[in-house]
Amino acid sequence: MTAPYGGKLVNLVAQGEERSGLARRASELVSLQLTPRALCDLELLATGAFSPLDRFMGKADAERVAAEMRLAGGTLFPIAITLPADRIEGIEGREVALRTAHNNLVGWMKVEEAYEWRGDAGDREGRFRLSGPLRVLDLPQHPDFPTLRRTPSEVRRLLAAMGRTNVVAFQTRRAIRSGHAESIQDAARETKASLLIQIVAGMIAPGDAAHHARVRAWQQQVEQQFDPSHTLLNLLPLATRAAGAREALWHAIVQRNFGASHFLMEPGEACELSNLHRAEVGIQAMPCDAMAHWEEERSEAAVDGRKGFCIWFTGLPSSGKSTIAQALIGMLMEHGRQVTVLDGDVVRTHLSKGLGFSREDRDTNILRIGFVASEIVRHQGAVICAAVSPYRHTRDQARAMVASHAPNPDAFIEVFVDTPAEECQRRDVKGYYAQAREGKIKGFTGVDDPYEAPLAPEIRLSTTGTTAAQNAERIVEFLQARGLLG
Numbered sequence: 001m002t003a004p005y006g007g008k009l010v011n012l013v014a015q016g017e018e019r020s021g022l023a024r025r026a027s028e029l030v031s032l033q034l035t036p037r038a039l040c041d042l043e044l045l046a047t048g049a050f051s052p053l054d055r056f057m058g059k060a061d062a063e064r065v066a067a068e069m070r071l072a073g074g075t076l077f078p079i080a081i082t083l084p085a086d087r088i089e090g091i092e093g094r095e096v097a098l099r100t101a102h103n104n105l106v107g108w109m110k111v112e113e114a115y116e117w118r119g120d121a122g123d124r125e126g127r128f129r130l131s132g133p134l135r136v137l138d139l140p141q142h143p144d145f146p147t148l149r150r151t152p153s154e155v156r157r158l159l160a161a162m163g164r165t166n167v168v169a170f171q172t173r174r175a176i177r178s179g180h181a182e183s184i185q186d187a188a189r190e191t192k193a194s195l196l197i198q199i200v201a202g203m204i205a206p207g208d209a210a211h212h213a214r215v216r217a218w219q220q221q222v223e224q225q226f227d228p229s230h231t232l233l234n235l236l237p238l239a240t241r242a243a244g245a246r247e248a249l250w251h252a253i254v255q256r257n258f259g260a261s262h263f264l265m266e267p268g269e270a271c272e273l274s275n276l277h278r279a280e281v282g283i284q285a286m287p288c289d290a291m292a293h294w295e296e297e298r299s300e301a302a303v304d305g306r307k308g309f310c311i312w313f314t315g316l317p318s319s320g321k322s323t324i325a326q327a328l329i330g331m332l333m334e335h336g337r338q339v340t341v342l343d344g345d346v347v348r349t350h351l352s353k354g355l356g357f358s359r360e361d362r363d364t365n366i367l368r369i370g371f372v373a374s375e376i377v378r379h380q381g382a383v384i385c386a387a388v389s390p391y392r393h394t395r396d397q398a399r400a401m402v403a404s405h406a407p408n409p410d411a412f413i414e415v416f417v418d419t420p421a422e423e424c425q426r427r428d429v430k431g432y433y434a435q436a437r438e439g440k441i442k443g444f445t446g447v448d449d450p451y452e453a454p455l456a457p458e459i460r461l462s463t464t465g466t467t468a469a470q471n472a473e474r475i476v477e478f479l480q481a482r483g484l485l486g
Contacts, residue, residue, distance in 0.1 A: 012047075030094060041239060042136065048151070050257070060072040078253075083129055095111070106139070140237070167193050169258060169263050199211060202237040219233065308377035313387070369387055416453065
């Protein structure tokens with residue numbers, strides 16, 4: 001097969017004792033929350049999709065890439081892969097813990113460079129950039145389509161087993177009509193190649209639909225019209241840049257790292273630049289003009305016959321409600337449902353701005369969430385509510401509100417995230433429990449304000465010894481058993 005770009009596949013995923021040691025140290029380090037785009041970039045850096053890069057670019061690399069499409073050492077690379085930061089005071093020369101927006105630890109970095117950055121096409125995040133040695137402790141978790149999410153090394157092994165030297169990669173962010181399958185297969189037949197179909201499932205262009213509908217459409221077409229012995233469907237967590245010809249060349253490099261010898265390009269992508277640098281990139285770009293007309297994804301909300309439902313998460317602060325909710329969102333979208341999320345912290349920032357934490361204000365906040373949820377359910381929507389909601393009576397009022405608006409009587413599903421207070425305090429990265437016990441915060445649920453656990457929740461979850469994905473799968477199975485999810 002075609003060798004990776006630069007000669008070898010980079011692997012930044014820490015294993016064994018190295019991973020354990022870095023994870024232990026992370027709690028003492030300065031934390032940097034990654035933007036959605038940086039999280040996509042981190043995953044592809046870690047698994048070698050951006051080989052030969054082994055870190056986010058330093059200033060010399062990034063500036064030459066922006067000006068000449070080359071790294072400082074001369075290697076062709078068209079897009080600056082940089083790590084944004086809003087400020088750099090006290091960071092340069094130190095180790096930092098890389099975290100998701102939900103504070104989940106994903107990586108470690110020693111900041112050797114911290115520099116101001118103007119940006120290039122599609123790069124407008126933050127004023128500064130960071131670079132240095134990088135290790136990834138846990139790849140970002142994707143609960144949707146887990147069997148289709150493979151690293152470059154995993155894809156290469158599967159393609160090698162198909163027994164063909166050539167591989168045609170087709171990368172797409174669109175759905176497909178059945179008539180287009182023949183055009184793609186013709187490219188593979190012409191080159192006597194296996195076919196790698198890469199569906200973009202990261203950050204896509206504004207206005208593009210979420211990837212779930214596209215994936216289901218492609219799964220159906222591959223099963224019906226493609227040769228399964230020489231076709232591989234994969235999801236690519238790529239944050240696109242809308243960078244024109246540079247982007248097309250960048251995609252070609254990524255596909256080479258996944259094992260491709262040929263790159264079949266979507267209509268409208270610039271093939272000329274990729275073929276101009278074909279000798280350096282080591283992959284041949286193939287235009288796909290026959291596929292000029294694409295089918296638009298239909299609105300999921302317009303599908304008739306769906307039942308609305310409300311998943312109401314309750315539990316102590318830091319019990320894991322939001323983490324399970326995030327895992328559940330992807331699984332529901334995989335089953336064709338668009339989901340509205342009413343997170344307690346976000347609601348207080350907007351819908352309930354100005355409310356305090358007296359019992360009356362807490363009840364008002366929960367009833368506002370319940371009202372919005374009831375309206376969503378009334379219109380056959382799916383809604384996830386993740387709030388502490390400490391008082392049993394108020395939760396019952398929210399249940400009654402949803403039930404009165406829902407066409408189906410079983411639309412309200414109370415999910416009790418039953419995590420012991422000691423474990424919640426251990427997970428509390430913001431230190432609220434400790435501040436409450438020291439008297440710095442008054443009326444904190446679970447310390448000096450009561451939490452009234454549900455007496456008969458539809459679902460009770462444990463988060464000790466069980467992953468968020470496993471808990472989310474339990475909820476999906478419950479919804480399917482009730483006929484609320486296809």
